[in-house]
Amino acid sequence: xxxxxxxxxxxxxxxxxxxxxxxxxxxxxxxxxxxxxxxxxxxxxxxxxxxxxxxxxxxxxxxxxxxxxxxxxxxxxxxxxxxxxxxxxxxxxxxxxxxxxxxxxxxxxxxxxxxxxxxxxxxxxxxxxxxxxxxxxxxxxxxxxxxxxxxxxxxxxxxxxxxxxxxxxxxxxxxxxxxxxxxxxxxxxxxxxxxxxxxxxxxxxxxxxxxxxxxxxxxxxxxxxxxxxxxxxxxxxxxxxxxxxxxxxxxxxxxxxxxxxxxxxxxxxxxxxxxxxxxxxxxxxxxxxxxxxxxxxxxxxxxxxxxxxxxxxxxxxxxxxxxxxxxxxxxxxxxxxxxxxxxxxxxxxxxxxxxxxxxxxxxxxxxxxxxxxxxxxxxxxxxxxxxxxxxxxxxxxxxxxxxxxxxxxxxxxxxxxxxxxxxxxxxxxxxxxxxxxxxxxxxxxxxxxxxxxxxxxxxxxxxxxxxxxxxxxxxxxxxxxxxxxxxxxxxxxxxxxxxxxxxxxx
Numbered sequence: 001x002x003x004x005x006x007x008x009x010x011x012x013x014x015x016x017x018x019x020x021x022x023x024x025x026x027x028x029x030x031x032x033x034x035x036x037x038x039x040x041x042x043x044x045x046x047x048x049x050x051x052x053x054x055x056x057x058x059x060x061x062x063x064x065x066x067x068x069x070x071x072x073x074x075x076x077x078x079x080x081x082x083x084x085x086x087x088x089x090x091x092x093x094x095x096x097x098x099x100x101x102x103x104x105x106x107x108x109x110x111x112x113x114x115x116x117x118x119x120x121x122x123x124x125x126x127x128x129x130x131x132x133x134x135x136x137x138x139x140x141x142x143x144x145x146x147x148x149x150x151x152x153x154x155x156x157x158x159x160x161x162x163x164x165x166x167x168x169x170x171x172x173x174x175x176x177x178x179x180x181x182x183x184x185x186x187x188x189x190x191x192x193x194x195x196x197x198x199x200x201x202x203x204x205x206x207x208x209x210x211x212x213x214x215x216x217x218x219x220x221x222x223x224x225x226x227x228x229x230x231x232x233x234x235x236x237x238x239x240x241x242x243x244x245x246x247x248x249x250x251x252x253x254x255x256x257x258x259x260x261x262x263x264x265x266x267x268x269x270x271x272x273x274x275x276x277x278x279x280x281x282x283x284x285x286x287x288x289x290x291x292x293x294x295x296x297x298x299x300x301x302x303x304x305x306x307x308x309x310x311x312x313x314x315x316x317x318x319x320x321x322x323x324x325x326x327x328x329x330x331x332x333x334x335x336x337x338x339x340x341x342x343x344x345x346x347x348x349x350x351x352x353x354x355x356x357x358x359x360x361x362x363x364x365x366x367x368x369x370x371x372x373x374x375x376x377x378x379x380x381x382x383x384x385x386x387x388x389x390x391x392x393x394x395x396x397x398x399x400x401x402x403x404x405x406x407x408x409x410x411x412x413x414x415x416x417x418x419x420x421x422x423x424x425x426x427x428x429x430x431x432x433x434x435x436x437x438x439x440x441x442x443x444x445x446x447x448x449x450x451x452x453x454x455x456x457x458x459x460x461x462x463x464x465x466x467x468x469x470x471x472x473x474x475x476x477x478x479x480x481x482x483x484x485x486x487x488x489x490x491x492x493x494x495x496x497x498x499x500x501x502x503x504x505x506x
Contacts, residue, residue: 007393009225010338044444049343066493072499095222100226142161191304193239204314344365422441459473
């Protein structure tokens with residue numbers, strides 16, 4: 001290598017670990033597979049938190065949520081912690097650092113203005129020409145409204161993606177057209193095939209901005225976090241992606257009915273709590289309550305999965321554009337390319353849709369593939385975490401970095417094993433209807449979750465019971481394993497900080 005490698009960290013939002021090609025589902029991702037074929041694939045990578053904001057703060061800082069304070073959505077990351085994050089440490093090492101897409105490193109929908117550019121109200125304080133710095137990245141191109149849960153607002157309540165939509169004064173019309181359904185029509189409120197042309201969708205916008213950045217001449221190595229907002233709900237896609245998968249051909253989960261009597265108490269309490277329906281959301285007055293409460297019908301679930309797969313296909317297409325450009329310019333061999341997601345999605349497992357404090361494997365596990373200088377090719381089935389990316393990149397680039405809760409993946413690629421990876425969530429009743437200190441560990445073969453407040457828990461043997469049907473928590477035969485995995489959870493550990501104040505819901 002003549003210089004430090006370029007780095008592309010490509011993330012999606014709410015993409016299950018089994019929803020890339022070759023992972024067990026009927027989704028096709030040939031371009032993500034190109035990364036895996038050249039490099040490493042980690043089959044048991046989990047998210048440190050099943051919600052967007054904490055999971056992204058963990059990727060950035062390499063810290064578990066109780067160590068960076070963002071213990072739930074609606075709690076802002078302290079920018080001082082971002083100064084030791086991926087962007088900042090690479091920037092100090094000479095990298096040009098860029099962020100493109102959905103950051104969600106601070107709260108969108110807040111009770112009061114917070115002064116952050118991602119806040120729906122505070123964004124008006126920033127000039128039209130603002131492009132960073134932000135959370136350790138020197139230049140950013142961001143989405144303020146990455147999903148279609150909220151209504152449109154004209155300038156000055158916009159960021160870069162919204163300004164793109166509104167370049168000719170038609171932003172509000174395009175936002176409305178995205179919510180128009182095209183045949184074949186669906187009936188579930190969370191899914192439709194959109195009338196908006198693909199060129200205006202956030203996935204295409206992120207891909208276009210990334211290509212533009214890669215085409216620029218530069219003297220410094222590049223680190224870009226490329227963050228696609230999809231396949232997060234509501235599930236919508238434009239042609240050709242919206243009809244790429246026929247609903248009758250997608251694979252339904254084998255167990256797709258609620259079975260709350262077999263689960264710890266908080267499963268039912270979360271689903272039945274009115275708190276999630278009564279939150280006052282002044283920026284979403286024209287929107288329905290988006291949570292899913294009714295029993296999922298197979299027809300609706302087929303539509304959801306078909307469009308979800310289509311959203312992933314649209315992302316995969318953009319990944320292919322990026323790889324093609326790097327290859328054509330002779331830069332692919334000196335670029336570290338990483339593909340992962342912030343967290344997963346229930347997608348009908350156990351009759352559930354979206355996400356919450358039921359950490360079934362579809363929600364907990366995320367894809368992770370990477371290729372480039374220093375990355376050992378192979379397929380690795382060891383419990384790892386997106387926490388590990390900061391330490392991995394620092395080691396691959398030969399940089400000193402302060403300690404965090406992750407560890408470089410170099411040891412795994414060299415054949416080392418790990419016992420567990422960690423997930424933690426301080427669930428509060430104001431937002432989720434239940435109060436939990438919910439800790440989870442995932443080994444290669446088991447998943448254990450425990451509420452440290454009530455002592456209730458669940459344990460599943462994923463090797464023998466991959467669909468998590470039988471809770472072994474109270475099984476005498478599993479007591480030793482339960483105690484060993486529980487011992488991996490430290491109620492108090494060095495580096496924990498208080499929860500960041502709640503400033504909003506999302």
